[in-house]
Amino acid sequence: MNIEAIVNEKMKEAMKSGDKVRLDAMRSLRASILEFKKSGTDKELGEEEAMKILKSAAKKRKDAIDLYKKGGREELAEKEQQELDIINEFLPEQLSEEAIMEFVKSKVAETGAAGMSDMGKLMGVCMKELKDKADGSLVKQCVTNALKEL
Numbered sequence: 001m002n003i004e005a006i007v008n009e010k011m012k013e014a015m016k017s018g019d020k021v022r023l024d025a026m027r028s029l030r031a032s033i034l035e036f037k038k039s040g041t042d043k044e045l046g047e048e049e050a051m052k053i054l055k056s057a058a059k060k061r062k063d064a065i066d067l068y069k070k071g072g073r074e075e076l077a078e079k080e081q082q083e084l085d086i087i088n089e090f091l092p093e094q095l096s097e098e099a100i101m102e103f104v105k106s107k108v109a110e111t112g113a114a115g116m117s118d119m120g121k122l123m124g125v126c127m128k129e130l131k132d133k134a135d136g137s138l139v140k141q142c143v144t145n146a147l148k149e150l
Contacts, residue, residue, distance in 0.1 A: 003050035003090070004033050025083040029057055029090075051091070051132060058087045095134045097142065103130065104142045108150070116147050 011026035032053045036045060043049060061084035068077035088094075095103070104126055107113075113122045122143050130139055 002045065003054075004030075004045060006090070007033060021079060021082045022086055025086040028083070029053070029087065032057055054087060054090050058084055058091065061087065092132050095130070097138060100130065100134050100139055101142045101146065104139070104146045108146050113147060113150070115150055116144075119143060119147060122147065 007026055007029045011023060011030060014020075014023035014026055033045065033050075036043075036049060036053060061080045064080045065077045065084065068074070068080060104122070107122060107125050111118070111122060111125055123140065126139055126143060127136060
């Protein structure tokens with residue numbers, strides 16, 4: 001079953017159960033899928049494009065959570081967090097910060113990175129393998145920390 005069918009099915013379930021937060025999250029995903037399909041790129045909505053849409057939706061929620069917390073709007077941040085949790089159900093399991101740090105340290109040894117000047121090279125190597133398994137900003141933070149320790 002493709003992502004569009006799954007989102008539509010989950011949206012129907014949310015309507016029937018009266019789960020407003022889940023319904024809002026599914027409507028948002030459905031809108032992103034429809035936007036992709038009508039974009040005129042003549043691409044099929046495959047697994048890779050679906051992951052991009054899901055990651056983009058998750059990133060939007062994370063950014064909104066940060067902004068709402070900075071603005072003192074905890075109730076809105078909580079709603080966004082709930083939607084993020086729902087979207088994360090569709091994404092692959094993400095690695096923990098400790099696991100990412102271990103991976104980065106192994107890549108530092110492999111590539112022979114010597115300092116902050118090797119940041120770009122190390123990020124490229126790490127993101128190539130961690131693309132769907134870890135958040136890019138968390139990987140960047142771990143790479144920066146690992147290079148500072150050298």
